[in-house]
Amino acid sequence: MSVGRDDAVNPLLDGLRIEPTPDPTTLVIFGASGDLTRRKLLPAIYQLARGQRLPAQFAVIGVARSAMSDDEFRNHLHASLKEFANLSAPDEVSTLLASRTTYVSGEMDDARLYQRLRSTLTQTGAPDGILFYLAVPPTVYGTVVKQLGAAELTASDAPARWRRITVEKPFGTDLASARQLNALLHQHLEERQIFRIDHYLGKETVQNLLVFRFGNGMFEPVWNRRYIDHVQITAAETVGVERRAAYYEGAGALRDMVQNHLMQLLALVAMEPPMAFAAENVRDRKLDVIVSAQPLLEENGSGANFVRAQYGAGWVSGAEVPAYRREDGVNPRSTTETYVALRILLDSWRWAGVPFYIRTGKRLPKRTTEIAIQFRRPPLHIFRSVSPTAIASNLLIINVQPDEGISIRFEAKLPATRMQLAPVMMNFRYGSAFGTPVPEAYETLLLDAMLGDPTLFARHDFVESSWALITPVLERWRASGQQDVPAYEAGEWGPRDADDMLAKDGRRWRTL
């Protein structure tokens, strides 16, 4: 239950089979009438309440521009739970949750909104610990944080009166803007108060990667350049730009997926063992990985380490889909990349010479996110004379979504009189091994923010280092103007250039 508290220990906690719950908390959601709140935050809060993961003293205050009464916001809560938490009618838990929910409306840049918020916090007897959740567009972060600071809502004068803030990606649009955003946050908040959410880190398999690597003795000895040939990290989506064109046009795949999610996966797979499973130990080791990455833009200006492309018309999952430039809200001459592939080399003792290939794209044939570690082949093929087939490399695949789990591919003898080899796959599926449901990432992360555990959140230096790595690529593309955006057919696995990038190394993308 309560962690980090200074007074006496709760005597009833010993042996209790429930996870820690936070100290008394008021959750203030900016952007309370928006899509993220409706789809993710409110259902996550409800599930936490059902699972007894919220503190006894808990309140929600919704803040948004839309004029709404408390009761209307409560109806909004019930509607959200009906649609996204499979709750056909309000139950006792959602009713009690609604009774602890209030709403404050106003313009985000209006100081009077924050005075009203302050009054609501004091007049309703809301719990002292406050988590501000910024479910608003990134362009508004600065305004909200400045106003919270001016209204003295970010200052903590006692441990129980903690103040924290959760911000959603993107954390900036390049290195300069990320630094600017961090500087602004740090004007009003200490780093320990800031929780930059990356929902990939809330996924069980991503967390399990730490257990897999550092809770087992058999994998870490081979987790290095001596045994690993290369690593492929793939995040493939079948969907197109959907209703996010306004955002995506200014972002593209590199900013939307690589700078945050895929850099986090890279860090987790390549990091050195932390001294302890403690937030700063883990985050320090992850930072080392990003800092050790060689510049993507080579000294001679070569762009051999990155490929971008944009989807054209094609077929995905049996349906004909338009080209990116024909999607609603997209500039017909857009050069925004919907696909990116990178080749990253790390300057570290462990990984020198081992390429990490990263690819992500929209309108690819299959929705999947995975990390595939390809091992070196045995030094000698002693079965060559009796088995005509080549030996396949051992593969270790960490499936992040949709089928969370771990698979290992190894060679086995075909059951026959002759010695013939064939690759087989051994699978561990997270959702079926333990017979318990896997929690939604937002449940995990929201709870951690309330508990004050930053392990699964991005630190400012990680964010800036990640931007430092990819910003030169963005600048190179910007400089090239309207040129050099190859197309790939929707439903195909990206452009030929991406295949060529690996082919130059004598490798190829894994078949998914």
Place this chain on the structure above:
Amino acid sequence: MSAQAAALLPEGAVVAFVDLEATLVRIRERRRMRALTATVVVIGEAARLPDAAAALDRVGETGGVRTILISEGEESTPTVRVTDDSIALLGLAPRFHDNAVAALRLSSLPTVVWWRGGALDALEGVADLADRLVLDVDDPAEVWRRAIAHVERTALTDLRWTRLTRWRALLAHLFDLPDVRARAATVRRLTIDGADPASAKLFAGWLRSSLRWTNGTAIDLRQSAGDGALPLESVTLSADDLEIALHVRPSRTCLEASVRGGNIATVSRVVPLGDSALRALISEELGVRARDTAFERALAAALEMPA
């Protein structure tokens, strides 16, 4: 369709192209491409095995366990029924129970024995082979007395304890409030109403051992009819100027906790009672690996209370 996908489809299966992804997931699940996590041995009278088998079958649909069902009898060579998911030994004499478990359990993975009744001498034999012993009998007094002797070697629990998890968690939440904690030593009376006296005793034993009550706290256990589905109806702790209460809501699906008095603004909390189906209870137990010292202390305290 990829060759990999086609190979996984049953012969003659027809699926819509757009549903292929979901179909693949279903096929993977059906083909049990999953990790095994434990052996579960159920021992009891023949009449008490079918519902346990059904519960484990449901657990097996989502989790990887090997099930061994043993009904007590007098045979040394019992009738054996084997399915994809379970091995049933019908009418096995108690003296052979430990042999059977030793031969049939998965190697190098935990063995959980779910004890639903039978000869207590056999219990001691299998307890030595088990990593975890889950008791589940109607009248537990004698089984509790025998089983507690094994706690140094075998983790011990009772499904009654599992049924009380939500009750304990909810009460513990209230003790997160420093003002409530500060009054823990001033509790003068504990009143528990419930249909199952053994559950009431276990809950009282837990509070007594956790809050270190001495004889200054009166414990009043009242048996009420209830509807048989819930072990307890209400728990009330009365201190000098404070009352802490838990009770089943009229809907019979939720539990409410409240604190009144002292300097504390009234705090009230409602949570679902949770799934009390046998499948859910044993599934929760299979998620526990460590020794439960809180249960052991609660059991020891319960055994000290008058019958």
